[in-house]
Amino acid sequence: MDLKNYLQQEEFIVKCECGISLMDAKLQMINAELGMRCKRKVIHSFSGRIKSYDSIAAKLRLKGLDETVESMEQNLNDLVGVRAVCTYTDDLYQIAEMLCAQKDLRLIKEKDYIKAPKKSGYRSMHLIFWAPVSFREGTQWIKVEVQLRTGAMDYWAGLDYQLQYKKENREAKNIGIELKQYANAIEQIDSKVLELRKRIEAI
Ligand code: 0O2
Numbered sequence: 001m002d003l004k005n006y007l008q009q010e011e012f013i014v015k016c017e018c019g020i021s022l023m024d025a026k027l028q029m030i031n032a033e034l035g036m037r038c039k040r041k042v043i044h045s046f047s048g049r050i051k052s053y054d055s056i057a058a059k060l061r062l063k064g065l066d067e068t069v070e071s072m073e074q075n076l077n078d079l080v081g082v083r084a085v086c087t088y089t090d091d092l093y094q095i096a097e098m099l100c101a102q103k104d105l106r107l108i109k110e111k112d113y114i115k116a117p118k119k120s121g122y123r124s125m126h127l128i129f130w131a132p133v134s135f136r137e138g139t140q141w142i143k144v145e146v147q148l149r150t151g152a153m154d155y156w157a158g159l160d161y162q163l164q165y166k167k168e169n170r171e172a173k174n175i176g177i178e179l180k181q182y183a184n185a186i187e188q189i190d191s192k193v194l195e196l197r198k199r200i201e202a203i
Contacts, residue, residue, distance in 0.1 A: 006069045007053050016080045018133040019142030020048035023082040026105075027146075030098045031084075034091065042091050044151060048082045077109065077128045078145040085154045088194050089114060092125050092148040099127060099146065106130040108143065114153075121183025122157060124149040152186040 006012060024046055031043040051059075056076065057067050065071045072079065086092055092114065100107055111126040125148040130141040149157065159179060166172040 001069065003057065003067050003069055003072060004053050007056070013050065015133065015135075015140055015142060016050045018135075019080045019131050019144045020050070020082055022131050022133055022142075023129075023144050023146060024048055026099065026102065027082065027084050027095070030095055033098075034094060038091075041087075043084045043086055043095070045085045046082070048080075051076070051079050051081065077143060080142060081145045081147065083147040083149070083154075085149055085151055087151060088197060089150055089190050090194060092150065095148055096125055096127055099129070104132055106141075117183065117187070120160060121180045122160060123153045123183065123187065124157065150190050152190055156183055156186055 027043060027046055034042040056072055056079070059076060060067050060071060063075065065075055084095065086095070096110070099105060100110075107127065107129055109126075109128040111128075114123050114125055117123045127146045127148070129144050129146065131144045132139045133142050134140075156179070163172055163176055163179065167176075
């Protein structure tokens with residue numbers, strides 16, 4: 001079956017949606033526990049998505065891979081993605097630790113773009129798991145990418161993403177240079193805000 005038709009199958013979509021729901025439920029529970037312990041709201045927003053055909057095809061082309069179902073399954077990790085946005089960077093690491101400690105999840109890969117930002121300036125924590133979804137015919141393991149970021153990292157990534165479609169434009173190039181500088185500024189603000197929170201907690 002060709003890639004486009006495969007992605008439109010109800011069975012494929014339902015499995016991906018179940019992967020999103022499972023990870024979303026895990027994040028909601030972690031949020032409830034951390035909220036109780038820290039006495040403040042920890043995760044400010046949750047979102048989940050199934051990668052679109054256009055985005056999958058573009059990524060496979062960019063990596064020089066075949067636009068086939070097999071190639072997608074072997075090479076792409078972010079077909080199913082869930083994102084949680086927090087205020088503080090230390091919360092991101094706590095959430096990552098709590099997810100990795102869950103016995104039913106199998107960690108495939110961890111990419112810490114907070115400690116080692118991408119050349120673009122992009123920062124986020126990415127965790128890729130095999131997540132077990134129970135169906136009538138047995139357990140299906142769904143690959144899910146969890147992105148954990150602060151609010152500042154999130155709006156920076158949103159702007160950077162918008163810019164990616166306009167790269168050829170001269171003004172977009174100037175904006176890109178400026179945006180990269182703000183990635184550094186945001187990193188400093190994230191770290192200062194965390195320091196202030198800890199000082200307030202210590203009073
Ligand atoms: P979309 O449309 O968001 O899905 P891997 O094989 O996993 O090692 P991969 O998948 O290229 O390699 O991993 P990477 O670089 O960690 O990127 C995965 C996703 O992170 C991207 O998916 C983006 O969502 C986000 N991301 C990574 N780098 C950047 C960046 O420089 N800027 C922004 N705004 N987002 C980034 P997609 O498929 O690119 O896009």
